[in-house]
Amino acid sequence: MTCILGIETSCDETAASVVQDGLAARSNVIASQHQLHREYGGVVPEIASRAHLERISDIIEQALDDAGVSMSDIDAVAVGNRPGLIGSLLVGVSAAKSIAWSMGKPLIGVDHVQAHLYAAAIALPGKEVPPPLSYPALGLVVSGGHSSLYHVSGPCDAVTIGSTIDDAVGEAYDKAAVILDAGYPGGPKLDKLAQQGDASQVDPLPRSMLDADSLNFSFSGLKTALLYRVRGKPQGRGSDTTFLKSAADHSPEELANLAAAFQQAAVDAVIKKIERALDQLSAKNQPAQCLIVGGGVSANSALRRRSLELGEARDLPVHLPPMPLCVDNAAMIAGLAHHLLINGQCDTLDLPALATSKRGR
Ligand code: KG4
Numbered sequence: 086m087t088c089i090l091g092i093e094t095s096c097d098e099t100a101a102s103v104v105q106d107g108l109a110a111r112s113n114v115i116a117s118q119h120q121l122h123r124e125y126g127g128v129v130p131e132i133a134s135r136a137h138l139e140r141i142s143d144i145i146e147q148a149l150d151d152a153g154v155s156m157s158d159i160d161a162v163a164v165g166n167r168p169g170l171i172g173s174l175l176v177g178v179s180a181a182k183s184i185a186w187s188m189g190k191p192l193i194g195v196d197h198v199q200a201h202l203y204a205a206a207i208a209l210p211g212k213e214v215p216p217p218l219s220y221p222a223l224g225l226v227v228s229g230g231h232s233s234l235y236h237v238s239g240p241c242d243a244v245t246i247g248s249t250i251d252d253a254v255g256e257a258y259d260k261a262a263v264i265l266d267a268g269y270p271g272g273p274k275l276d277k278l279a280q281q282g283d284a285s286q287v288d289p290l291p292r293s294m295l296d297a298d299s300l301n302f303s304f305s306g307l308k309t310a311l312l313y314r315v316r317g318k319p320q321g322r323g324s325d326t327t328f329l330k331s332a333a334d335h336s337p338e339e340l341a342n343l344a345a346a347f348q349q350a351a352v353d354a355v356i357k358k359i360e361r362a363l364d365q366l367s368a369k370n371q372p373a374q375c376l377i378v379g380g381g382v383s384a385n386s387a388l389r390r391r392s393l394e395l396g397e398a399r400d401l402p403v404h405l406p407p408m409p410l411c412v413d414n415a416a417m418i419a420g421l422a423h424h425l426l427i428n429g430q431c432d433t434l435d436l437p438a439l440a441t442s443k444r445g446r
C-alpha cells in the first residue's frame with residue numbers, strides 16, 4: 086500500500102491531497118483564488134504566487150487532517166512541478182522539498198498535464214473507485230493552457246498527437262465570457278449561460294477543422310467571430326480599434342443564444358477531432374481501448390454529454406473525472422505519483438519548477 090501526499094500550485098488553485106494506492110483520495114483540499122483575480126478578469130501571476138505562499142501550509146495540514154494521517158504515515162511527497170506559472174510552481178515545489186528533506190521522504194515531480202489524464206482513475210473521499218483506465222487509450226486534455234490529444238500507453242506514458250495552434254479551448258471560453266459579459270471565472274459561467282440559450286436562434290459560429298486529417302485545434306477564429314457578432318465590425322486599426330456595440334446592446338436572450346452557439350461550435354470541433362483521432366489510431370492498428378478526458382473544460386456540460394454519446398455510439402468506454410477533479414487538484418498529482426514511485430522514478434532535492442512540460446533532467 087502507498088499513501089502519497091500531493092501538492093499542486095501551478096496556476097490559481099492551492100491544493101493538497103492524500104491518495105492511497107494511486108486510486109482512493111482520502112482527502113482533496115482545493116483553495117481557489119477566483120475572488121482575488123476576479124477584478125482583473127484573469128489570473129495575475131504575482132497575486133497567485135503570493136496567495137499560494139500564504140495558504141500552502143494550512144492546505145497541506147488540512148489534507149493530512151482530513152485523511153486522518155500524519156506526516157510520518159506518508160510514503161512520498163509529490164508535487165506538480167511542470168508546466169505552469171513559474172512563481173506559483175515554486176511555492177509548491179519548495180513546500181514539497183522541505184517536507185521531503187525534513188521527513189526523509191522520497192520526492193516526486195509530476196507533469197501537471199499528464200496528471201490531468203489520470204484524474205478520471207481516482208475516487209473522491211468516500212466514493213467508489215471508478216472502473217480502471219485501460220491502455221492504449223486516446224487522451225484529451227482540455228484546460229486553460231492546453232487543448233491536446235494524446236496516444237496514451239500507460240499512466241506515465243503519453244505521446245502528443247494533436248494540439249492547439251492558437252488558443253486553448255479553456256482560454257477561448259474565458260475570452261468568450263468576457264465578450265458576452267458572462268462573469269468570472271469565464272468557462273463555468275459561459276457553460277451555464279449556454280444552457281439557458283438556444284443555438285438554433287442565431288447563425289452558427291465557425292468550427293475550425295484545419296486540414297482534412299489534422300488532429301490540431303484552432304479556436305481563435307471562433308473567438309473573433311463571436312467578438313464581431315457581439316460588438317459589430319471593428320472601426321480603426323491596432324490600438325485605436327473601437328467597436329460600435331457591446332454585450333450591453335443585446336438582450337439577455339440573445340446573449341444566451343450566442344453563448345449556446347459558441348458552446349456548440351467549440352464542442353463540435355473537439356468531438357470531431359476525437360473521432361478523427363480514434364479513426365486514425367484504428368487505421369494504424371493501434372485502436373484505443375478507451376477515451377480519457379481531463380482538464381478544467383472536462384467539467385463542461387456539453388462536452389461531458391457529447392463525449393459519453395460518442396462512447397456509446399462507438400462502444401468505447403469514456404472516462405471523465407468527477408467534477409472536483411476536472412479543475413486543478415492535487416489528488417491527480419498524488420495518484421499519478423504512485424505509478425512513478427513504483428517505477429522508481431523519484432527525484433532529488435534539486436527538482437526544478439519548469440514553465441513548460443520539458444522534463445529538464
Ligand atoms: O485544468 P484547469 O483548472 O487549469 C489549467 O490547467 O489550465 O482549467 C481551467 C480552465 C479555465 O479556462 C476554465 O474557464 C475552464 O477550465 N473551465 C470550463 C468549465 N469549467 C472550467 N470551461 C468550460 N466549461 C466549464 N464548465
Ligand code: ZN
Nearest residue numbers: 228380381413
Ligand atoms: Zn490544469
